[in-house]
Amino acid sequence: MPRRIKIAAPATVANLVCGFDILGLALEDPVDIMELEIGGAPGLRIRHIDDYGLPLEPERNVAGAALLALMEELPEIPGFTLTVDKRIKPGSGLGSSAASSAGAVVAANILLGKPFSGPDLVRFAMNGEKVASGVKHADNITPCIYGGVTLIRAIHPLDIVQLEAPPLHVTVVHPQIEVRTSDARQILRKEVQLKQAIRQWGNIAGLVAGFMKGDYDLIGRSLEDVIIEPVRSILIPGFNDVKQQCMEAGALGGGISGSGPSIFMLNRDEEKAHLMADIMRDVYSRIGIDHRIHVTRVNTEGVRILEQD
């Protein structure tokens, strides 16, 4: 078994427009780079080589909390040294905390000889999400660990379903404004009209069928959110312009990534994905908001091993 491993943990897009709290997909770019070494004194040591000033105490660090949950289920506590190079900006809505949590437990599982299953790893990593946002949600962690498009059918007990999907080119813009996950959750109404719920679940069913059939048109028609987006998009300046212009330019569809502020668009080909990037750049340059753009694809393997020895 390797004593040291270096992995890349992918950014993820949760919700996928109509699939609030249940759907997500993994991206090729950006990724967090993490190195985990086993050995030395029992316990967990964390080092960050990025500039985000994140807490280093294991209990307060998202990767640390996830690893501690995993270590609790081991017969004896090993020594771990974790080095994190965070490249997915925290607060982007691209699953930054999930990448750290998921990457850490996937790495540890490999160093330990894979005693844990995928659902076990999701369960451990959810402890990192709790540190980050106060809620043990799994909709970023699951695609980060499994890759591709994932469905969380139910959370108690955890029921994860991997969905086949055709190749997709994804454009993501992260406007550099702050939207707190807790705020994005609080502004949602606790009740929804049955009529709207029916329209939403028609779209969810269509999106799942579209992915599995590889039917791009059906995917596009199903990427409609009548419940969450109309409320949350208010928190994201430029959202309506980006979305309208991208749809007019031929994006399959898209919307808010997770709880925002990032916005993503799915495309059939790379050329279109670059066109969406131009549109996003124009919109945010015009309204004077700093932004990062990623033109990427769906990551189909989840956390990737870069080196091990």
Added chain:
Amino acid sequence: MPRRIKIAAPATVANLVCGFDILGLALEDPVDIMELEIGGAPGLRIRHIDDYGLPLEPERNVAGAALLALMEELPEIPGFTLTVDKRIKPGSGLGSSAASSAGAVVAANILLGKPFSGPDLVRFAMNGEKVASGVKHADNITPCIYGGVTLIRAIHPLDIVQLEAPPLHVTVVHPQIEVRTSDARQILRKEVQLKQAIRQWGNIAGLVAGFMKGDYDLIGRSLEDVIIEPVRSILIPGFNDVKQQCMEAGALGGGISGSGPSIFMLNRDEEKAHLMADIMRDVYSRIGIDHRIHVTRVNTEGVRILEQD
């Protein structure tokens, strides 16, 4: 082109537990038998050879209303003579009106040389549903016309998706009590908790994925309805006993067919389907309610041609 056609229009199960208003499947049994002849004086003549005493004026007859909608889009009005042998009991929750409406327009389309598409036929047949229940719903008509398991992603504009599914054995019991579709709709709350809606759409996504993957266990886990069934099942005596005993005996899952009162159970094999029939018979015999039971399979072809000349 044939001048006369005899068809079998299948009963259907709408909603499929968690897919309220969007999912449905067609059954091999029971079916309505209908004969349509083209020729004679322009206009529509209807005859019923069953004992249900249904109205014969085309505007008030469900098959008639559907055929009239089709005839309106023809360049010149032909003469049609329709003979209906209704075998799906009206008010059963098994799509009796949908079978008449759908069967009539599919038959007419064949006699006319198939000028109309599937979605056209659904649109025409919805006029029959309006006569039957006051609402132009498509969740029985669509599986009746297309066969198999169908999704109505959206109704405006109509977006129909056929879903692959593994072989399924279906047991249906029709307790002979009256539940009006309008009552079954009125007792539903107009608003649902977001939390419950999320659980419901997780199940819908799981059910669609389960059908398409041919994953019986996933189908079973996803057949859960936290929104409609808890309310509507109150109108159906014996429902809880039937459901609980069938689940304990190994049914994949099941629930109310359409708006009831029929109850259906999906099974992996025929033996189980007969076991569910025994359970249903016992429950309704014990509480003294007359009932009809069907042990059948999913019809995968929709309306079936029996004879044409």
